[in-house]
Amino acid sequence: MTKVQSNPTPGASLNQATTILKAAGDELRGQILRILQHDAFGVLELCRIFGLRQPAMSHHLKILSQAGLVTSRREGTCIFYRRAYARDDGLDTLRQQIFAQLDTCAIPDEAAAGMTAVHEERAENSQAFFRNNVDNFREQQDLIASYSLYGDTVVDLIDSLNLPTSGTALEVGPGEGELLLELAKRFKRVSALDNSAEMLARAKTACEAKSIGGIKFLLDDICKPATKIRADLVTMNMVLHHLARPADTLKVVHNLLNEGGVLIITDLCQHDQDWAHDACGDLWLGFCPEELEHWANSAGFTVGNSQFLAQRNGFRIQVRQFMRSGSV
């Protein structure tokens, strides 16, 4: 646990400290902070989880926000809340101690059940989109960011890693198999994992058409894989923004990587084009780079090479490398 500073910190006022303590000193607000440990939730999702009406929930969120304990981000018409990251106002030790203490407490059963229901609904929405849109997949991808925009950058990054060719590469959400072709040239064992049977079949057909053999196709959910998988490289291109629990999934991936393994994530930077929710089935409107780094660090990764590609169609693509650095 973080050590309490005994000397007054410049910039920290007793008044601000009291605001934080008052905000956290309420059972419901404590529970809200507790469940925001690894995830962001929309106001309506929080209302469902805690069985509260929106005005009451908004009131509590406002108090937490004024105390700098949560921050918000707009996703289309919905506002999502997450825990505030470290800030340099002399009061961060207090906030981090509150978070650390809350994290030792069990989440109440009803809230845990509500959270599971929200995650399941997010996952079902994401899966339904790919089930129903497999035939327009390419057009939908091209609306935002086609593989050709970032594929070469990802391949160059993989080559720069000098991973052993005897290793195993796992691509999550392989789309039409463009990257699988490159992985098959570089790794002895390649697996492709997708939770949509339709999308997986599409990747398989694309690989067969290009006469790429030896790839294992796994129908599974990367958020809670039933298959026992080990890999030296995991690639997730334009997948994270479709996941119900992106932060927790980084932990899952960390645990399936071998020592010295690497995760490469290609995704959108945070954007405000909310038509992507309906047109492309995106659950999240991209991720701010710091948010991704925070999740990766919490999952036990160290941050490696980062590339930010030029903005196209109003979207900026980030290609990120995260290295497995011990177990969490």
Ligand SMILES: C[S@@+](CC[C@H](N)C(=O)[O-])C[C@H]1O[C@@H](n2cnc3c(N)ncnc32)[C@H](O)[C@@H]1O
């Ligand atoms: C937008 S496509 C990305 C395709 C490809 N990587 C590309 O860059 O063109 C996202 C893929 O991730 C898959 N996906 C979404 N959620 C998943 C999950 N929880 N587990 C495994 N695959 C998932 C979808 O079924 C879909 O095939």
